[in-house]
Amino acid sequence: MTNIAELLETAGLTGRGGAAFSTAIKLKAARENGAELIVNACDGELGAAKDAWIVAHHLHELIDGAALVAGGRRPHIRYAAHRGSRTAGLLASAGLPVLEVPHRYVSSEETALISLAQGGLAKPMTKRAPFVFGGRDSQGRKVPPTVVLNAETVWRVSQIHRLGAEWFRSFGTSAEPGPRLVAVGGHVARPGMYEASAGVALSDLLDSAGGLPPDARHVGVGGLGGVVLTAAEARSTIWETPGMKRHGGALGPGIVTVWNPAECPIETAARMISYGAGESAGQCGPCMFGMPALAADWTDLARNPTGKGRDHLLLRLSQLERRGACAHPDGVARFAQSALRTLAPEFAAHANHACQKGHKRHAQFV
Secondary structure, eight states: OOOHHHHHHHHTOBOTTTTOOBHHHHHHHHHHHTOEEEEEOOOOSTTOOHHHHHHHHOHHHHHHHHHHHTTTOGGGEEEEEETTOHHHHHHHHTTOOEEEEOSOGGGGSHHHHHHHHTTSOSSOOSSOOSSOEEEEOTTSOEEEEEEEEEHHHHHHHHHHHHHOHHHHHTSBOSSSBSEEEEEEEESSSSOEEEEEETTEEHHHHHHHTTOOOTTOOEEEESGGGSEEEEHHHHHHOEESHHHHHTTTOOOTTSEEEEOOTTSOHHHHHHHHHHHHHHTOOSOSHIIIIIHHHHHHHHHHHHHOTTSSHHHHHHHHHHHHTTOSSSSHHHHHHHHHHHHHHHTHHHHHHHHTTBOTTSSBOOGGGO
């Protein structure tokens, strides 16, 4: 019988939910601790859609992958999906145990799912362990160890088991092997789900969805926890960790969104930052107070780009990084930092009382 952990290690599979951690190490830890498995099919990031696509089109392979990870212990597998979603309905109709997750940004975070599965709230846990979480619940009852894997990761496990590690490594780069699903959306001709791999030109990935339109000016990679590129940067960037790192980003959870050029990009960023501030779990100062203040600082800078607002915003960003109970403030801060850099020409246009999109500033910032 194939040793699935060794096979995954040879293949080099890493988590497809954004963290890119070794799946083989997680699987070994799960086996050693007799851990339960949660398959995360929540699509929790802004613009994400691949988990729902896998459930809709490759459910049997997903089930097979989960059984491989769990060592055939099917009663020890649960599938996380947002309450009332089509994904939850498809999983339930297949007779699978569904962990229904609230429609909150942080609710699908790894430790939030474990907390929910163990009878707590769907909030990230401040006490972290590297791979497997167990212990006792809020009432002192012993709870089993639990490990979380993204739905695409689990689907890839079944593919590697069926097609082999060599097949998997025929895609991507030596450092980041394997095919990857990417949700391409926004201002493109054919928004949808596409299969790509690390090492492709971002422009080629966008070509799959009809290409980067001539009037496009900004491209988001990675959702709210990602970065913003200019159209010129998107045309010259290689979609891999080294290529994205040059812009402060990573491959992330497989999301590429072309921003609508008919909208003021500063306002687009403001909406995203404000959304992130409203999705706080309410467990720490950086989330409860820092992110709403960041959203206010962003709006103030848009209203008065010629003042000291930029320095104030940068100071606020420095106060958020690595200080939260979970990584949510870090992700929003990274996005805001990237948007501040990329949208410098737009802020200059605001200083002259006109957006680059060719009309007076939106009343929100007047």
